[in-house]
Amino acid sequence: MKNVFVVLALAICSSIASANTYSPEMSWETLMNDKHLKIDEPVVMMGHAVAYSFVCQDGQMLRTKKPVKQTETVYVGHGEGKEIVKGYKYLYTPIHYSRTVSDCTYIGRNREVCKDKVISGTYPMTVQFSVSVWGPRNDSEKFLFKKAYTVPSCN
Numbered sequence: 001m002k003n004v005f006v007v008l009a010l011a012i013c014s015s016i017a018s019a020n021t022y023s024p025e026m027s028w029e030t031l032m033n034d035k036h037l038k039i040d041e042p043v044v045m046m047g048h049a050v051a052y053s054f055v056c057q058d059g060q061m062l063r064t065k066k067p068v069k070q071t072e073t074v075y076v077g078h079g080e081g082k083e084i085v086k087g088y089k090y091l092y093t094p095i096h097y098s099r100t101v102s103d104c105t106y107i108g109r110n111r112e113v114c115k116d117k118v119i120s121g122t123y124p125m126t127v128q129f130s131v132s133v134w135g136p137r138n139d140s141e142k143f144l145f146k147k148a149y150t151v152p153s154c155n
Helices: 002-019 028-033
Strands: 037-040 043-045 049-051 055-058 061-064 068-076 080-089 092-094 096-108 111-122 126-134 141-150
Touching: 028 037, 028 141, 092 096
Parallel strands: none
Antiparallel strands: 037 126, 043 049, 055 061, 061 092, 068 080, 096 111, 126 141
């Protein structure tokens, strides 16, 4: 029984020791592939949120690094939906964007007044990612550092 506790103590100590070896100087490839790390990154809107690490710069546009699955839901029988893959395509968005969003205000009694609002901006080509390490049971995390990420050019 003592051997089990010794093994557990060594495992905990080694995981704590390895957490101390992470640094902002490590490559993104190493950090992204480490299953002990949680990396929080900003997103780009391309119809839905796309992580910065999954986009590249193509001229004045941002696009996904790989084609994204395009699906359609078909309802069969009594409302049972089945997702069908229609194909794959790259998603694009301008670096300097302008889009219309609904700006809604609650006015009481389950009523809202909405107006269209145009928002404009520029996606930065260098952003900060937060890097944290997961706790022993993946139920907690400890912030380690922030690291700059620069969007690469598309190949």
